[in-house]
Amino acid sequence: MMKKLELVFVPLPAIGHLVSTVEFAKLLVGRDDRFSVTVLVMKGPILQTAVTNYIHSVSASLSGSIRFVHLPHLDSDSSNSHPSSPSPVYFHNVMERQKSLIRDAVHQLILSEPGRLAGIVVDLLCTSMMDVADELGVPSYVFSTSSAACLALMFHLQTLQDHQGVDLTEFADSDAELVVPGFVNSVPARVLPALWVDKEGVGSTAIRREARRAREAKGILVNTFMELESHVINSFANGTTPPVYTVGPLLNLNHGDHHKQDSASDVIRWLDDQPQSSVVFLCFGSVGAFNDDQIKNIASGLENSGYRFLWSLRRSPPKGMIPDSSDNTNFEEVLSKEFLNRTSEIGKIIGWAPQMEVLAHSAIGGFISHCGWNSTLESIWHGVPIATWPIYAEQQLNAFQIITELEMGVEIKIDYNKDRNNIDLINSQEIESRIRSLMDDSNPIRKKLASMKENCRKALMEGGSSNSSIQRLIGDMITNFS
């Protein structure tokens, strides 16, 4: 019998990244029992509790072929105090320091079972970890938890800098539009991830470095599926990137969040009492919080639309503090007693939301979302139309893709960004009219979503696009190793 092949995964220690890594590892070892997977878990600095809880809850259900190795804490300064929005410089420094911990951990693995390491799979946001694979002479792969479009854009922005001498800082707060390979429409600069095109040029240096490095990998795995992003994925076939494998959608289908089940079942019980497709669901991800004026506008937009609603609400934290993901939003302080009284029969306001279970519920008719890629995939999986309200990171790009490229959603905003100074409040009339459009049965986006939902599920089935792509990846991994 052939010896097992070990793959080491290095995800970012953020929940979305970790969950899709583990889901992929499950597919891999489930498909081919020659593989075993070790996931190296960096300590902090972001969302540490969610990560710990997740690992705790998922560990019990994993086969012996997947295991977690917790890296030690980074000693001293920078890991303890971190800015509210980690800058690329800060991030890079932390990753450089993590590298030596990862090197040690991988050495340990090799010592305990020599000759089995078939590759190291690093997160797209820390490709410098590929150095560890290079030192050991093993293949490295890159794993992207965001869209193929985001990957294409990253490569394009690197090419602009390296081959055309473009200074990306000129795209900060600019009305320019970019022609990007793989995109059908030109891409407005205002939907580029703000961290990539900051005025100081810090982000552009960082993505250039990451993208150059990613080109040297043996393959790039993307949490997407062919039918959703075929145009982009086909654009990678020009030989300037490593093979791109579509491996998604990777979703947390068995909801590993046991510690929160009481509040989850309360929400689901409430949904059980609502008519089919009657409820608008609002949820803005782990850092999506609004100031009180914006919250009031959302409230009146919702009420005036007349639709039922389930609203996962977070208030902006005091300046300079990181929003936490706990349920302590005290919405009685923001919303009037009268509003709460008038809507008590048709609306439910919650803190944390069991998002996947909510989207799976037949009472949900539409989703107002921050358009995190993971949430976008979850919504498609359940065929729920999205109204876009991006908050930060690459979410504006995702919103642009949903609205303009895929024509699959309703636009509330595509360029809202929490990090921009003086963001405009979105008024209640606008919110109301977009909710009406989102919930309208005759809106053609419903048909598109229904068919994408089908494609999405087929992709992972025998012979489906992602299923075949993973099969190809397995073959290539074995070839690259031997």
Ligand SMILES: *[C@@H]1O[C@H](CO)[C@@H](O)[C@H](O)[C@H]1NC(C)=O
């Ligand atoms: C997606 O995000 C939600 C909320 O942030 C999280 O609970 C879930 O585990 C994530 N799923 C994946 C596959 O990353």
Ligand SMILES: *[C@@H]1O[C@H](CO)[C@@H](O)[C@H](O)[C@H]1NC(C)=O
């Ligand atoms: C709403 O207000 C009415 C009249 O003041 C009161 O009778 C009712 O109990 C209130 N309902 C809720 C759910 O608070």
Ligand SMILES: *[C@@H]1O[C@H](CO)[C@@H](O)[C@H](O)[C@H]1NC(C)=O
């Ligand atoms: C492809 O689908 C088949 C049938 O569901 C499954 O047994 C197999 O593990 C899948 N392969 C991959 C790579 O996911």
